[in-house]
Amino acid sequence: MLKKIITEKRKEISKIKTKETINELKDRISTSDPPKDFKEALNGKFSIICEYKRASPSTGPISSKRLEESIKSFENGGATAISILTEKKFFNGDIKYLKTAKSITNLPILMKDFIIDEYQIFQARAYGASSILLIASICPNLETFINISKSLNMEPLIECENSLEIYKALENGAEIIGINNRNLSNFTIDFNKTRAFAPLIPNEKILVSESGVKRSEDVKMLREYGADAILIGTEVMKSKNPSDFIKDLLIAGTLTPKGGSPIE
Numbered sequence: 001m002l003k004k005i006i007t008e009k010r011k012e013i014s015k016i017k018t019k020e021t022i023n024e025l026k027d028r029i030s031t032s033d034p035p036k037d038f039k040e041a042l043n044g045k046f047s048i049i050c051e052y053k054r055a056s057p058s059t060g061p062i063s064s065k066r067l068e069e070s071i072k073s074f075e076n077g078g079a080t081a082i083s084i085l086t087e088k089k090f091f092n093g094d095i096k097y098l099k100t101a102k103s104i105t106n107l108p109i110l111m112k113d114f115i116i117d118e119y120q121i122f123q124a125r126a127y128g129a130s131s132i133l134l135i136a137s138i139c140p141n142l143e144t145f146i147n148i149s150k151s152l153n154m155e156p157l158i159e160c161e162n163s164l165e166i167y168k169a170l171e172n173g174a175e176i177i178g179i180n181n182r183n184l185s186n187f188t189i190d191f192n193k194t195r196a197f198a199p200l201i202p203n204e205k206i207l208v209s210e211s212g213v214k215r216s217e218d219v220k221m222l223r224e225y226g227a228d229a230i231l232i233g234t235e236v237m238k239s240k241n242p243s244d245f246i247k248d249l250l251i252a253g254t255l256t257p258k259g260g261s262p263i264e
């Protein structure tokens with residue numbers, strides 16, 4: 001699936017680059033406000049990142065809720081940050097959602113996409129993102145991409161699949177590490193991925209456990225494994241009362257002492 005997504009992404013980027021050049025993006029960035037500090041928002045407490053996710057390869061259509069409605073409910077529930085899936089073909093997202101989100105919320109906004117070209121980092125910032133997701137396994141040059149993101153005042157979230165990727169991310173200055181509980185080939189969810197890799201992430205860094213959270217018990221478990229934050233999309237989008245749902249998850253995460261024992 002990831003291969004298919006990347007093939008489409010390449011085609012999409014080569015088209016977009018001709019419509020809006022990188023220099024045009026840079027011009028827009030030069031006159032824009034600095035983004036919200038994503039790391040600072042997540043630091044020192046248990047946090048929930050809520051994702052605006054309309055569809056996905058693993059679930060199909062998820063929700064047709066409007067962005068504005070979802071963001072308001074995420075805020076009311078106590079979300080620390082908003083993630084927005086901007087990928088079009090497989091997730092029914094849109095880069096323009098970033099702009100709309102920025103105009104209606106003060107929370108940091110994470111651009112969730114499949115970043116394979118430096119152009120996309122500038123695009124994220126120009127459209128209002130405060131952070132980007134870099135998936136280590138598909139990123140052509142992690143060091144450069146992390147540096148560009150930081151130079152634009154966006155602390156990136158680096159998604160790692162194995163210990164080598166975690167070491168590489170840390171070596172290249174990553175402050176926020178994501179462990180995706182979803183296997184991106186067969187879509188199975190396994191929280192043991194968070195449990196296995198949490199000890200490799202030093203205490204002063206932020207560990208975001210991504211995907212598969214359905215209930216408070218899941219949050220409790222991930223917190224016990226060492227998560228500083230969780231990233232939730234499908235269930236919060238499907239929920240009839242997202243604010244109350246988020247509040248319950250937040251209570252579970254906040255009342256559970258952080259476990260895991262990072263290697264010194």
Ligand SMILES: O=C(O)c1ccccc1NCC(=O)[C@H](O)[C@H](O)COP(=O)(O)O
Pocket residue numbers: 001002051053056057058059180182184187210211212213231232233234235
């Ligand atoms: O969600 C998918 O089906 C998916 C398929 C292929 C690549 C990535 C995919 N998801 C990206 C994500 O990381 C999730 O959207 C995010 O962690 C939220 O997960 P969930 O709460 O399980 O919707």
